[in-house]
Amino acid sequence: MPTIATDTVLDVRDLRTYFKLDDSIVKAVDGVSFSIRRGETLGIVGESGSGKSVACLSALGLVPRPPAFHPSGQVLYRGRNLLGLPERALQDLRGNRLAMIFQDPMTSLNPYLRVSRQLTEVLEVHKSATPSEARRAAIAMLERVGIPDAGRRIDNYPHQFSGGMRQRVMIAMALLCEPEVLFADEPTTALDVTIQAQILELIAELQESFGTAVVLITHDLGVVAGTTDRVAVMYAGRIVEEGPTSEVFASPTHPYTLGLLESLPRIDAGPAGALTAIPGLPPDLGHLPSGCPFHPRCSRVLDRCRDAYPPRIALSPTHSAACFDIEVAP
Amino acid sequence: MTTRDESRQAVASPAATELVVGSSLWQDAWKRLRKNHVAVASGWVLVFLAAACIIGPSMVAATWGYDYETQDLAYGPRPPSWEHPFGTDFFGRDLLTRVLYGCRVSLSVGFLAAILAATIGTVYGAVSSYAGGMIDSVMMRVVDILYALPYMFLVIILVTIAGKSLLLVFTALGAVGWLLTARVVRGQVMSLKSQDFILAAQSLGTRPGGIVFRHLIPNALGPVIVTFTLTVPAMILQEAFLSFLGLGVQAPRPSLGALINDGAHQMLVFWWTLLFPGGVMALMLMALNFLGDGVRDALDPRMNH
Numbered sequence: 001m002p003t004i005a006t007d008t009v010l011d012v013r014d015l016r017t018y019f020k021l022d023d024s025i026v027k028a029v030d031g032v033s034f035s036i037r038r039g040e041t042l043g044i045v046g047e048s049g050s051g052k053s054v055a056c057l058s059a060l061g062l063v064p065r066p067p068a069f070h071p072s073g074q075v076l077y078r079g080r081n082l083l084g085l086p087e088r089a090l091q092d093l094r095g096n097r098l099a100m101i102f103q104d105p106m107t108s109l110n111p112y113l114r115v116s117r118q119l120t121e122v123l124e125v126h127k128s129a130t131p132s133e134a135r136r137a138a139i140a141m142l143e144r145v146g147i148p149d150a151g152r153r154i155d156n157y158p159h160q161f162s163g164g165m166r167q168r169v170m171i172a173m174a175l176l177c178e179p180e181v182l183f184a185d186e187p188t189t190a191l192d193v194t195i196q197a198q199i200l201e202l203i204a205e206l207q208e209s210f211g212t213a214v215v216l217i218t219h220d221l222g223v224v225a226g227t228t229d230r231v232a233v234m235y236a237g238r239i240v241e242e243g244p245t246s247e248v249f250a251s252p253t254h255p256y257t258l259g260l261l262e263s264l265p266r267i268d269a270g271p272a273g274a275l276t277a278i279p280g281l282p283p284d285l286g287h288l289p290s291g292c293p294f295h296p297r298c299s300r301v302l303d304r305c306r307d308a309y310p311p312r313i314a315l316s317p318t319h320s321a322a323c324f325d326i327e328v329a330p
Numbered sequence: 331m332t333t334r335d336e337s338r339q340a341v342a343s344p345a346a347t348e349l350v351v352g353s354s355l356w357q358d359a360w361k362r363l364r365k366n367h368v369a370v371a372s373g374w375v376l377v378f379l380a381a382a383c384i385i386g387p388s389m390v391a392a393t394w395g396y397d398y399e400t401q402d403l404a405y406g407p408r409p410p411s412w413e414h415p416f417g418t419d420f421f422g423r424d425l426l427t428r429v430l431y432g433c434r435v436s437l438s439v440g441f442l443a444a445i446l447a448a449t450i451g452t453v454y455g456a457v458s459s460y461a462g463g464m465i466d467s468v469m470m471r472v473v474d475i476l477y478a479l480p481y482m483f484l485v486i487i488l489v490t491i492a493g494k495s496l497l498l499v500f501t502a503l504g505a506v507g508w509l510l511t512a513r514v515v516r517g518q519v520m521s522l523k524s525q526d527f528i529l530a531a532q533s534l535g536t537r538p539g540g541i542v543f544r545h546l547i548p549n550a551l552g553p554v555i556v557t558f559t560l561t562v563p564a565m566i567l568q569e570a571f572l573s574f575l576g577l578g579v580q581a582p583r584p585s586l587g588a589l590i591n592d593g594a595h596q597m598l599v600f601w602w603t604l605l606f607p608g609g610v611m612a613l614m615l616m617a618l619n620f621l622g623d624g625v626r627d628a629l630d631p632r633m634n635h
């Protein structure tokens with residue numbers, strides 16, 4: 001592993017988030033480590049239920065505890081472990097130094113409050129801004145995210161905005177305090193394709209001017225390829241492969257990453273033939289298979305895959321994967 | 331380019347200018363309520379009753395010189411006439427004046443007790459539900475226990491201990507009437523707190539107080555208002571019942587309940603002493619119930635079309 005540079009803003013080490021249910025323990029996040037530097041974009045990809053959203057919510061302390069608990073792990077923001085912080089200190093950081101935007105802009109805004117109220121609230125909480133300062137800053141930010149006629153639109157209610165516009169409002173809300181880390185949890189999934197591209201462009205543009213580190217959670221490999229510097233592939237609560245986006249796409253190593261990339265429809269393959277798919281279903285996180293959780297679906301399964309979880313093997317200084325089979329390969 | 335397109339649109343469609351003003355979900359509900367003729371008529375009946383019981387007694391006093399307490403035993407109970415439109419009671423007092431006074435007492439007790447109940451219930455229910463876990467369990471068990479005690483029994487104890495005053499009647503009614511609202515709000519908040527915009531507010535560092543009062547309660551207010559409009563008539567009935575038992579408003583001050591009680595004893599002889607207070611009470615309760623129904627329909631988003 002490379003030494004962690006001084007401009008690392010967030011360093012997640014061996015994060016585990018388990019949910020205690022009546023008859024089982026669901027291991028939603030099971031030993032995830034990643035770090036992110038100022039201005040960098042890290043993509044986290046994986047199927048639904050692979051733990052990518054829970055990992056980010058855990059980092060912000062937003063998973064309800066109980067039923068969730070963290071048997072191990074650290075989330076270091078500038079050297080402070082967020083998992084041990086009291087709720088009040090976390091509230092000071094959330095929306096201020098660390099922010100998050102969500103998948104569905106249609107439900108992420110309070111329908112009974114004017115947009116202005118929801119935007120200025122953030123500034124009043126974190127920056128002790130006066131109402132008029134907050135309003136000015138909010139209008140400026142709405143203009144920044146491309147809301148036309150922001151000075152008047154700010155007094156509208158959320159239902160008077162379209163989906164794309166609402167996601168812009170959400171981004172404006174998240175970035176008002178110029179946070180250092182922005183978690184974007186599938187920010188474009190609920191939007192149509194043309195709006196998707198605009199939103200991703202907007203995030204990239206704002207990231208550049210504010211120097212924000214972005215953790216982009218998605219299941220869309222196209223989004224990852226276009227916008228991220230590094231990518232981490234998650235399966236059953238663990239990162240199975242991580243590396244610079246170009247390297248991972250050029251030489252995917254873990255069988256799961258390979259499977260994901262192969263199941264993409266290709267424009268050059270023509271319309272003939274069915275899409276390839278990874279056989280089987282994602283595992284039940286309450287009853288994980290022994291050893292490597294991917295082994296029941298893996299085409300290259302070895303005997304020891306059933307007994308032990310493979311270690312992370314470095315393929316290059318920045319690229320690593322957790323699989324027994326790659327030890328054999330050069 | 332975008333701004334030019336935008337302004338051209340604004341000129342072209344009147345909808346665009348309306349959009350800029352901003353219409354909340356409350357305003358939409360208000361529009362729907364105004365289309366409901368029964369509810370609107372009930373609203374006017376209540377406004378008329380409220381106005382009548384506020385200015386009515388002094389108008390009667392100015393015209394005929396009656397008040398609600400001066401007795402004229404020699405005059406005695408007389409049926410409705412031009413001098414006494416509602417007749418007079420057993421002690422020769424003008425019944426119209428007394429009904430108007432009684433109406434004033436009933437309406438104010440009903441509304442104040444219902445406001446008190448709605449306020450306590452909303453805050454209690456929202457806090458309990460948002461806190462969750464042990465706190466929620468303990469707070470809701472308290473509600474269960476109070477629910478299990480006979481409601482009227484509690485009020486009677488409160489009124490007996492604290493004395494018989496109008497202020498205490500509505501405090502006592504309000505203090506035990508919040509249980510239903512608390513449960514309704516708790517249920518609402520339970521479903522609201524798992525919604526995305528609450529998570530979004532949390533992710534922006536909003537304090538728990540801000541989440542409860544700015545985000546959860548406004549969204550739970552629809553059912554609270556419905557419960558409120560149906561609590562008012564219930565409270566008026568409770569007050570009438572307390573007065574009927576002699577625990578509410580004390581003679582010679584009238585309340586609708588006390589007047590009906592008096593009238594019921596003599597209804598075979600002096601029918602008007604029951605008919606008029608009873609009729610006004612029935613009119614008031616009916617109007618409140620129809621208005622409550624109308625509000626419920628107007629706040630139900632499925633009634634949109």
